[in-house]
Amino acid sequence: MLKDRSCGELRASDEGQIVTLAGWVHRRRDHGGLIFIDLRDHDGLAQVVFNPQEATGAHSVAEELRGEYVLQVKGAVARRREGTENPNLPTGDIEVHAQEATILNPSKTPPFYITEDQEVEELLRLRYRYLDLRRERMHKNIVTRHNVLRFIREFLSERGFTEIETPILTAPTPEGARDYVVPSRVNPGRFYALPQSPQQFKQLLMVAGFERYFQIAHCMRDEDLRADRQPEHVQLDLEVSFVSEEEDIFQLAEELYSSLVMGLFPEFRIQEMPFPRMTFAESVRRFGSDKPDLRYGLELADFAPALQNTDFQVFKNVMSSGGAIRGIAVPGGASWSRKQVDDLTSFVQQYGAKGLVSIQIGGEGDMSALTIDDVKSPVAKFFAAEEVREMASLAGAGRGDMLLMVADKPTASNRALDALRRELASRLELADPDTLAFCFLTDVPLFEWSETEERWTPAHHPFTSPHVEDIPLMDTDPGKVRSHAYDLVCNGWELFSGSIRIHRREVQLKVFDMLGIGLEEAQRKFGHMLEAFEYGAPPHAGIGAGIDRLMAILTREPDIREVIAFPKTKSQGDPMTGAPSAISPEQLAELHIEVKLAEESAQA
Ligand code: ASP
Secondary structure, eight states, rough: OSSSOOGGGGGGGGGOEEEEEEEEEEEEEEEOOOOEEEEEEEEEEEEEEEEETTTTHHHHHHHOTTTTTEEEEEEEEOOOOTOOOOOTTTTTTEEEEEEEEEEEOOOOOSSSSSSSSOOHHHHHHHHHHHHHHSSHHHHHHHHHHHHHHHHHHHHHTTOEEEEOOOOOSSSOOSSBOOOEEEEEETTTOOEEOOOOOOOOHHHHHTTOOEEEEEEEEEOBBBBBOOOOOOOOOEEEEEEESOOSSSSHHHHHHHHHHHHHHHOOOTTHHHHHHHOOEEHHHHHHHSSSSOOOTTTTOOOEEOOGGGGEEEOHHHHHHHTTTTOOOEEEEEEOOOOOOOHHHHHHHHHHHTOOOOOOOEEEEESSSOOGGGGEEEEEOTTTTGGGGGHHEEEHHHHHHOOTTTTEEEOOOHHHHHHHHHHHHHHHHHTOOOOOOOOEEEEEEEOOOOOETTTTTTTEESSTTTTTTTTGGGGTTHHHOOOBBBBSSSEEEEEEEEEEEEEOOOOOOHOOOOHHHHHHHOOHHHHHHHHHHHHTTTTTTOOEEEEEHHHHHHHHHHOSSSSGGSSSSSOOOOTTBTTTTBBBOOHHHHHHHTTTTTOOHHHHHHHO
16 A cells, blocks of 8 residues: 555554555645645544655655645654644644655645635535545545444344345336436337335345345435435335334334434434324324424414404404414514514415414513503404413413414415424524434325325325225225324434335235226236235335435434535536436437427527
């Protein structure tokens, strides 16, 4: 090797050793005579001193050095002079007195500072990702990710799991997104789909008798991107046979996540052990969301019971048409300014709310003495003191607080109230950054009604088992059929979803039928699954657990791109490689493909 020690590992105990280091010039300081270089490698930084008297040749090499030059240096480890130690650096007690130095490769001036964690435009970072990844925070994130994956692999291997890879070129497997497809050259007009998940294969591995499978799997889904989404994400895909109930999976998951946190991230506190369980319906009712952040309260209140005789026409209309008046009590909100409240109104409007009604409860003394003069609200004149008192009590509010309310159909207002709740928590700094609030969500419905497609769609995926006692409801009230699907949420993110699977052909056919997939189509698309179920498929269940999201939480990053080595931009491109790119006419011809662009995309 061109090095025998790494920069970051040197300590005072190495004093007197002659070492050969190689790395990148992180910083160079010329003190007119002595030249100091911070040399950086994968493990950290070491200070190297070039003295023109002691090592003339090495010193003249150092004169040529610029940031990011690749340097090999041989020298003696020495303690730093008293008073010049750097307690912020693990190697801060020592320096290396250079004897010989060789430039292994020069470097152009990087387009942004590697040495500082300053804001750099996203496109530039991704265009030069190999430089971006040299930066300390990013480098650390990627190493931390490796440590997490290694922990997971060891944890599962010790528990009898087998890691098995499944194909990337495959047939479509539905997870609710569009497929990325790959044309087949040797089968003209035919396409592979990239897996939205290894769902079918892992179930088939259960039929194949492996009993406990896992894989760190890439899943490709063509959908609109957000902070927690990428065209391809990595998940811990896992499946277990002979599971009798959700609890079997929950116990495994709880042990995995809690031992991971305690082992590698002891700076976090797990809010509640065992992880609490909540039904999907309860989560939506209390938080307007199926991924609630449970580090703080701000639960949604239903104000309808206090408003049975309201004079406020807007509320009356909403309630008589099946809508709800729900909202949140903001502690200390009575003193918020008009502008602060108006800002929140525009905020919730972005999430589809028509408006936000605010009631600020001022005055002093017991709530029983509340008069309408104590209340500040643009619609105060429609309320009696008694109603405000009741609403406050429903939301757990008192004097000094504020009620914020959205009037709409519950499903329509959930999005706005969920966003409002998160926004309030951030303004009030209620979410403890050192706490992890895990929670299992259970009883996810089997089907969701899609307004746009006007049909039932799977809430999870079509291989999810219904509750057996709910099967008759499929014919009468499909929306009421509970499934054996579940999620794990943490701090407002969905960390995994999974389910107990269907393992009987007739149940699978029934679910396909409900989803509008007739016998012929089921046979064509999923015949292999239906057939496999006839050869002794064991009862089985599993999860697909997002690794990128988990890493974002554990590294406290707001965006999963900060924990992925080579992510895509929001428009699904990779500015470094130029993907996706056009291909040559010859390649197209070979693939039997003719490209016809719509006019606007051709111009773009
Ligand atoms: N295949 C599912 C997903 O990717 C996870 C599972 O059900 O195991 O969301």
